[in-house]
Ligand SMILES: [Fe+2]
């Protein structure tokens with residue numbers, strides 16, 4: 001049911017397709033001195049994801065659990081993970097920690113990352129960017145791994161369907177199709193487009209990612225800067241257009 005793909009050495013994608021919603025939920029497992037799981041998935045996915053993680057690493061050895069923002073698919077199973085992994089600590093923005101995570105979903109206090117802070121797990125170096133309301137939610141942020149050029153981009157580049165694990169082809173068009181589809185149903189206005197959206201997307205583009213790793217859909221390998229500029233254009237076109 002779940003697929004494991006090594007998107008860079010010791011950097012694994014775990015993908016589970018849920019046909020009822022026509023959507024993939026992706027977690028990323030970083031094998032390092034201090035192993036990191038990025039996105040827990042919802043509580044309902046916990047046993048599935050744990051089984052898949054166990055094929056790669058002892059699940060109880062997870063040291064860090066990261067996510068972009070407070071939402072079930074991002075951190076819903078945090079408590080379940082922390083109950084089996086005694087040293088697992090959440091990493092998130094200060095807003096996330098103070099406003100939701102510590103009170104609602106964490107078994108023990110999260111570690112807050114400052115905007116621009118570099119977080120090291122061993123051989124991997126993650127830069128944290130605080131990006132309120134990008135992709136959505138006040139507490140949102142992004143992690144960028146500096147050596148591999150991987151941007152963990154959460155709901156940005158969301159592509160519906162049971163798509164391939166990794167692609168070099170156009171993910172911006174697929175993202176646009178998903179946004180347009182959502183605009184016609186209960187998930188309309190999935191992502192906000194504010195006066196600060198473009199500036200924040202530009203700051204992500206300035207990282208010049210070589211790999212774009214969304215939570216929903218294919219991981220894109222290619223010119224991440226151009227892809228982010230394309231994504232910004234699509235968001236403006238679809239989400240900022242007058243109703
Ligand atoms: Fe989200």
Ligand SMILES: [Fe+2]
Nearest residue numbers: 073154155215
């Ligand atoms: Fe999501």
